[in-house]
Amino acid sequence: MTKKIALTVIAQHKQIRELGDAVIALIAKMPDLSQAETVSYNLQLVVQEIAANIVDHAYADSAETNHIKALFKGDKEKIVIVLTDKGVPFDRQATVAPDLNTVQVRGYGLFLAEALLDDIQYVRTKQGNQWTLVKKIT
């Protein structure tokens, strides 16, 4: 049976921890999940990285109170997290993958998301930006 959690958070750094807490709550509903602690940590990290990018970039120039909508779903095979926002479009061309042979100040967020997930998709819809994060658990 699919477990689901849906919530909307204010797009501020202080609030996006609630998305990480939702990951913990979802995994608590999946008692048979192996390596639950690692899966939980990695998904908390990924969801907070993407949400931080939404705060810092999608809503960077907005003075209004903005929101991030989130849907968390888990079943026997995978955990899927969908984040949506109404900010400016994500520009993949503007991102630079980190050079791992040296350290750099920026660029690790999306790198970590791609490294820790099995799939990550971004689409621009009429409603705004939509990120779909998939972690297989079988």
Next chain:
Amino acid sequence: MNISIEESTQKVMVVTPTGRVDAYHAPAFRGAVYEVIEEGNYKIVVDLSGVNFMDSAGMSVLVTLLKRVKQNQGDVKLVRPKNPAAQRILTLTRFDRVFDMSDSAESAVQKFF
């Protein structure tokens, strides 16, 4: 997040954040380490053993710190987080190759001598 700062032997400063070092707490972490640098301390140990969650914003503070102390012939040495998942992130990003890593603050401090 809490941060403690202690002077060890011969001007090695040990900065110990605990709890979460994420995008919300990173500005306070950055402020604390900048204060250490501005006081003329360039040999710094950051003890991550009590950090249970760190994201790229926290890692960015470590990189900025390293770059600033290197400009002054200093160095930053890290104490590994105890959390295995947090350790894995440092491995994935190869921070464990760029930073000198130790298992305790004492051994990290000794590496300066």
